[in-house]
Structures are given as C-alpha cells and as structure tokens.
Amino acid sequence: MINIKQYELSNKVLIPSVGFGTWQIPNGEIAYESTKSALEAGYRHIDTAAAYGNEESVGKAIKDSLLKREDIFITSKLKAELKGYQVALDEFQRTIDNLGVDYLDLYLIHAPKPWGSNLDPLEFSVLNIESWKAFVKLYNDGLIRAIGVSNFKPEHIQPLIDATGFVPHVNQIYLCPGALQLETVDFAKKHNILIEAYSPFATGRLFKSDKIHEIAKKYNKDAGQLALRWSLQHGHLPLPKSITSARIASNLDIFDFEISASDMLEIDSIQIPR
Numbered sequence: 001m002i003n004i005k006q007y008e009l010s011n012k013v014l015i016p017s018v019g020f021g022t023w024q025i026p027n028g029e030i031a032y033e034s035t036k037s038a039l040e041a042g043y044r045h046i047d048t049a050a051a052y053g054n055e056e057s058v059g060k061a062i063k064d065s066l067l068k069r070e071d072i073f074i075t076s077k078l079k080a081e082l083k084g085y086q087v088a089l090d091e092f093q094r095t096i097d098n099l100g101v102d103y104l105d106l107y108l109i110h111a112p113k114p115w116g117s118n119l120d121p122l123e124f125s126v127l128n129i130e131s132w133k134a135f136v137k138l139y140n141d142g143l144i145r146a147i148g149v150s151n152f153k154p155e156h157i158q159p160l161i162d163a164t165g166f167v168p169h170v171n172q173i174y175l176c177p178g179a180l181q182l183e184t185v186d187f188a189k190k191h192n193i194l195i196e197a198y199s200p201f202a203t204g205r206l207f208k209s210d211k212i213h214e215i216a217k218k219y220n221k222d223a224g225q226l227a228l229r230w231s232l233q234h235g236h237l238p239l240p241k242s243i244t245s246a247r248i249a250s251n252l253d254i255f256d257f258e259i260s261a262s263d264m265l266e267i268d269s270i271q272i273p274r
C-alpha cells in the first residue's frame with residue numbers, strides 16, 4: 001500500500017496530501033464503486049460536497065470499507081447558494097446525515113457567491129460572515145476538525161478574518177499547470193492557509209497538451225502522475241477525480257520521484273488547450 005504523505009494544517013490537524021475528488025460522479029453505483037476503489041487503492045482523503053449530490057453513496061462506501069472513521073479524512077462543502085448562520089448549521093446537519101457520520105474533518109464554504117450570480121462576490125460578504133460564524137461554532141463544538149473556504153480570493157477571505165479573527169485552515173481553488181493563482185497562493189502562504197488544488201487535470205483538458213506527456217516520459221511516469229507531483233512540489237494538495245479504477249490507483253503513485261526545478265518551471269507555463 002502506498003504511504004501517502006500528510007500535510008499539517010495551522011491547527012496541527014494532519015491531512016493526507018492527496019484527496020479523491022468526486023465532482024460529477026453520479027450518486028448511486030458509480031459514486032459507491034469509485035469511492036470504494038479509491039479506498040482500496042489507498043486514498044484516505046475524500047472530497048465531496050452537498051452540491052455534488054453524492055454524499056449518500058460516498059458515505060456508504062466509506063462505511064462499507066470497514067476502515068476506522070478516524071483513518072479517513074472527509075471533506076464536504078456548504079452549497080454556494082445557501083448562506084447564513086442558521087442555514088449553515090442546518091446544512092451541516094444534513095450533510096453529516098447524508099454521509100452517515102457524526103463529524104466532518106473539513107467543511108468548506110463552496111464559493112463566495114451563488115453559481116451563475118452576476119453580482120460581485122463582495123455583495124455576499126455579510127452572508128458569508130454569518131456562515132463563517134456558524135462554521136467557527138461547529139469547529140469549537142468539536143463537530144468539524146478544520147474549516148475553510150473554496151473559490152475565495154484574498155479580498156473575499158479578509159472580511160471573514162476581520163469579523164471573527166478566525167483564519168480559514170484551507171482554501172480550495174482551481175489550480176493546475178498553466179493556472180497558478182499566484183495572488184491567492186501568496187495570500188495563503190502569508191496566513192498559513194493550505195491550498196487544495198481542485199481540477200488538477202483541468203477537468204481532463206490537461207491530457208490534450210503534448211508537453212505534459214513529453215515531460216512525463218522523462219520520469220517514466222504518466223501525465224496525470226506528473227501533474228499531481230508538480231502540485232505537491234508546489235506545496236499544494238491536489239484532488240484528482242476518476243471513475244476508472246486503474247487511473248484511481250495510478251494517480252496515487254506519485255511519491256517516488258522528484259521533478260527538477262527546470263521542469264517545474266516548464267510545467268508552470270503549460271498552456272492548457274480549451
């Protein structure tokens with residue numbers, strides 16, 4: 001079994017440095033079987049969200065794995081459309097009921113504004129602060145081991161800190177070769193916020209780049225492994241998604257090689273085909 005390295009969050013909680021992504025994996029057999037494959041392959045960190053609609057099947061696969069609850073790091077997210085203090089408390093309860101667990105390892109505000117809204121995310125600051133206060137309460141009550149945000153830029157995080165004095169442990173953002181999010185990463189470093197890199201393969205588009213395959217060959221690795229290793233070497237936590245058991249397993253085989261500094265720079269600047 002692959003020995004997955006762990007990161008330490010600012011509150012000393014350990015988090016496996018690669019997580020299994022579950023966006024667009026339909027609830028039911030596919031989510032159940034994929035999560036089961038991931039746990040069998042050695043993943044101990046599962047990333048889901050209320051908005052993915054698959055918490056039930058993900059939770060069932062976790063339960064049926066017979067692994068100890070404390071050996072699996074489970075993340076879920078508060079829907080971007082649902083904001084406010086009581087709303088967040090109610091939605092948290094719904095999420096843990098759906099997953100069939102009695103606590104979460106990480107809970108995130110999914111986005112600073114509802115998907116599809118044309119408003120500036122700062123218009124939602126008051127509501128995000130109310131959600132954040134609920135997150136802090138759940139954290140202080142011991143129902144969540146770490147709390148954070150997703151898709152937040154520095155100017156969206158600062159109001160949360162100003163209002164509560166509580167800095168998120170994690171910010172989960174779109175980050176892959178060619179999309180480095182330097183400003184958000186820099187803010188995170190200054191505040192000791194761990195960056196989780198979602199869509200580490202640009203939702204599959206990365207594989208259309210010849211460059212990534214070319215560099216991967218030098219290391220006797222495939223393009224997926226190279227992209228995930230690149231993310232780790234930047235100090236991020238990648239969240240690869242796959243429903244294919246061979247890929248689920250190969251995406252974890254990334255701890256036995258080191259990308260050179262010059263190749264890191266080359267991967268930084270890869271242009272992802274649309």
Ligand SMILES: NC(=O)c1ccc[n+]([C@@H]2O[C@H](COP(=O)([O-])OP(=O)(O)OC[C@H]3O[C@@H](n4cnc5c(N)ncnc54)[C@H](OP(=O)(O)O)[C@@H]3O)[C@@H](O)[C@H]2O)c1
Nearest residue numbers: 021022023198199200201202203204224240241242243244
């Ligand atoms: N917080 C947010 O707003 C947010 C947004 C997007 C994503 N996320 C999180 O990040 C996770 C990953 O992002 P994503 O779902 O956009 O996709 P991704 O991981 O960037 O890419 C997934 C795609 O790549 C394919 N793939 C996976 N491994 C491969 C390999 N080794 N070789 C070739 N193809 C491979 C998959 O195909 P198969 O599945 O067919 O194998 C799928 O089509 C999500 O599942 C979710 O947990 C969060």
